[in-house]
Amino acid sequence: MKNKFLTFVLLISLTALPSIFPDNESRYEQWSKSLLCPVCQGETVFDSPSEYADDMGAILLEQINNGLTDDEIYNFWVSRYGERIITNPINRNLEILLIPLLIISVFIFMFVRKLYAKK
Amino acid sequence: MISSIGIVFSWISFSLLVILFFNKKKYYTEILVRINLFIQIFLFCLLEVGLFLNDFSVSYIANYSAKSTPPLYKFASLWGSLDGSILLWNLCLSLFMYLYLKLYKNTSSDLDIKIFSLIMIFFVGYTVFSSSPFAGCIELAAIGCSNSTILPFQELVTSSIGRGPNPLLQNHPLMAIHPPMLYVGYVGMTMPFVAATGRLYSKQGRSNDWVEVAEKTTYIPWLFLTIGITLGAAWSYEVLGWGGYWAWDPVENVSFIPWLLATAFLHSAKIQKSQNTLLNWNYILVGLMFLSTIFGTFITRSGVLISVHAFSNGNIGTYLLFGMLLFSLIFIVIGSKNIDYFSKSKKIDNWFGKSGFFVYNNIFLFSAALVVFIGTIFPLIYETLYDRQITIGRSYYDVIVGPLLLILLGLMIFSIKLPIKNLNFKKWTDENNNLINSSLILSVFILLYLNNSYVLVVTVAISVLLIVLTFKNFYKNFRGQKTNISYWTGQIAHLGIAIFSLGIILNVSQSYSTEKEINSFEEFSFNNQTYFVYDSIEESLPEKNVIKLPISNQSTTKFTSLNIFKNSSQQAISSPAVFRTFLNDIYITVKFIDENSYKLIVRNNYGIFIMWIGLFISSISFLPRLKKYEK
Structure with a gap:
């Protein structure tokens, strides 16, 4: 019984941890991780060591320091490079998330139904 | 000279394979398979000789090697671009055909080798009819060769210095190892496909021996695919200075899909053997494993996607699509002939017993493969349907694949000791209470020093619990029970994955x-x-x-x-x-x-x-299994 109580306390403290020691990712980091460097073969601005990514990062930093909203930053980059510059399109195109989830659900449903023994 | 010899011998190899396909005598089959292997080794060496002699009258050598290229990279240039890599592909195929025949000579039907030779005809046919690594240069470019011929004995021109391999490929010796490892992994997936289709066709599913052979022949490709992917990650991180080891790049994805499918199959084959269930599912998995490797080559080589690894070249896209269609057709026809056999597949009674857990494993591994596949082709679909160019980056995979892999990690905890009948969860927690508590305490201690998020907390807790329980299991049972190789190698592989998960979650959340x-x-x-x-x-x-x-x-x-x-x-x-x-x-x-x-x-x-350690443990865990081939 004592042990169970301990387990319970430990689980509670684990769930509390993220709020006590939160992970602070800066806005710049978030944005540079979701911008593709167009000349770098699939790397983001955050990852790429190239000059080009460097320049993009500098512009991005300036935008964030000037307090531009996410929409403004989004429009700035998309109007210049097209939609493919954004590597996390799921925020604005929910179907990219929903379609695979739907397909998996259908798959799991059919798979389990096929194997379920009728009593 | 080299160009003509190479082209002539490619033709000879092609003709022999056609004869092999129509041949009915077992005696000749063995001879033909050996001669074919010999010719492929010869062709491989011939192109290497050409590379070292700087024979720039061969278009491929003029375009992908140079006088100044250091010897190691000259050697590796053979698979540095499309045509040469198909040559290596063919060599691997003929090696596996030889190995397959040698191992399963007594039990395999004619049809196994027929399907094998058909697959080889397909790939050798590409070098004969479409684009040969031995094509002679007939028109020079500023550097290298701009036009070539696939006919032998032509008037050839010779470029003076050669263009040299892609810089990415001559930066580190790992280049000489990473691609061949992956090829062995890819090409090896042909063996289970041949075993399943050939055996099911000839025996009309009177026995489960096909799944046994398919499972055993998956060991080699699984091992090499794992090592190949790991080396690729190491190469990009340690050498290329990209900072990352995995970018969800389309080409990385298409190597991950067969890996996920093969891993699923290695689990579900076990269940078929012991419970006689999932018969049809295993057949589907084996087929998809093979087709996904061709799909992978199609994505990489056809130029439909932009990626680090893509090198497009003319018409191979259509050629590979045709191949995919052809092999799918064979697969479906043979499958449909065995409908009666498949309908004997047992249903699952104990959803919380051994078979139940193995089914969950398959559900989640296959779902992950499905999601990665969808993510890879999404940009293509968007471009064709809506004329929009989108990029599917890490966030997509983090959101969908992440949780699936986390569930799989959780399932491994129960794999340590699974009863046939339903698991009693209350009993299970009671029995392991002390260990659960100590691993939770350990997790809290680890997490106190980190920047936390829920994903991190859950991953750390599950991995630590898995590691602790696995170690306890080793300590208590390793000597006790009669050593069951596939059980213990599986447990070691799981341990490696738990360590890997700790590493990767630390990396993702703390860097x-x-x-x-x-x-x-x-x-x-x-x-x-x-x-x-x-x-x-x-x-x-x-x-x-x-x-x-x-x-x-x-x-x-x-x-x-x-x-x-x-x-x-x-x-x-x-x-x-x-x-x-x-x-x-x-x-x-x-x-x-x-x-x-x-x-x-x-x-x-x-x-x-920590990640490298985990991957290393998982990779080598499979070595003892290869010994099983001996019997």
Whole structure:
């Protein structure tokens, strides 16, 4: 019984941890991780060591320091490079998330139904 | 000369395979398979000889090798581009055909080898009819060759220096290992496909022996695919200075899909053998494993996607699509002939027993493969349907694949001891209560030092619990029960994955980076450590110029460098200086501003070494299984 109580306390403290020691990712980091460097073969601005990514990062930093909203930053980059510059399109195109989830659900449903023994 | 010999022998190989396909006598089959292997080895060596002799009348050599290319990379140039890599592909195929025949001579039907030879005819046919690595050069470009012929004995022209391989490919010796490993993994998936289709056709599913052979023949490709993917990750992280080891790049994805499917199959084959269930599902998995490797080649080689690894070339896309269609057709026809056999597949009674858990494993592994597949082709679909160019980046995979893999990690905890009948969860928690508590305490301690998020907390807790329970299991049972190789290798593989998960979640959640502008002979501090920057050193090698910047902390000096390749329009490649400890890497790449001022990108990458350890354990866990081939 004592042990169970301990387990319970430990689980509670684990769930509390993220709020006590939160992970602070800066806005710049978030944005540079979701911008593709167009000349770098699939790397983001955050990852790429190239000059080009460097320049993009500098512009991005300036935008964030000037307090531009996410929409403004989004429009700035998309109007210049097209939609493919954004590597996390799921925020604005929910179907990219929903379609695979739907397909998996259908798959799991059919798979389990096929194997379920009728009593 | 080399061009003509190569083309002629490709033709001979092609004709022999056609004869092999129609041949009915077992005696001749063995001879033909051997001769074919011999010719493929000969062709491989011939192109290598051409590469070392700088025979630039061969178009491939003129375009992908150069006089100044160092020997190791000359050797590796053979698979540095499309046509040559198909040659290596064919060599692997003929090796596996030989191996398959040797191992299963007594039990395999004619049809196994017929399907094998058909697959080989398909790939050798590409080098004969479409684009040969031995094609002779008939028109020169400024550097290299611009037009070539696939006919032998033509008037050929010779380029003077050769264009040299892609800079990315001549930066590190790993290049010589990573692609062949992957090829062996890819090509090896042909064996289970042949075993399943050939055996099911000839025996009309009177026995489960096909799944046994298919399972055993998956060991080799699984092992090599795992090693190949790991080496690719290591190469991009340790050598290319990309900072990352996995980018969800389309080509990385298409190597991950067969891996996920093969892993699923290795589990579900076990259940078919012991419970006689999932018969049809296993057949589907084996087929998809094979088709996904061709799909992978299609994605990489057809130029439909932009990626680090893609090198497109003419018409191979259509050719591979045709192949996929042909092999799918064979697969479906043979499958449909066995409907009666498949309908004997048992249903699952105990959803919380052994078979139930193995089914969950398959559900989640297959779902992950499905999601990765959808993510890979999404950009293609969007472009064709809506004329929109989108990029599916990490966030997509983090959101969908992440949880699936986390569930799989959780399932491994129960794999340690699974009863046939339903698991009693209350009893299970009671029995393991002390260990659960100690691993939770351990997790809390680990997490106290970290920046937390829910994903991190859950992953750490599950991995630690899995590691603790697995160790206890080793300690208690390893000597006790009669050693069951496949059980224990599986447990070691799971342990490796738990360690890997800890590493990767630390890396993803804890790493950070900063930029420093600095001059020669100055120092900077990062993560409580001081680093001193020396002056840069320039080196000129025949094939490239290297600018090195030595950086030292108190104890060691490492170099970060920029490699600028001659004869290449590609970007310069930077290599990182990595100061490694068990927990974290200080990973420094450089941008040169002018003579003696630099901009350093300094990253603190957590967990990398732990990840490598985990992957290493998982990879080698499979070695003891290969011994099983002997019987």
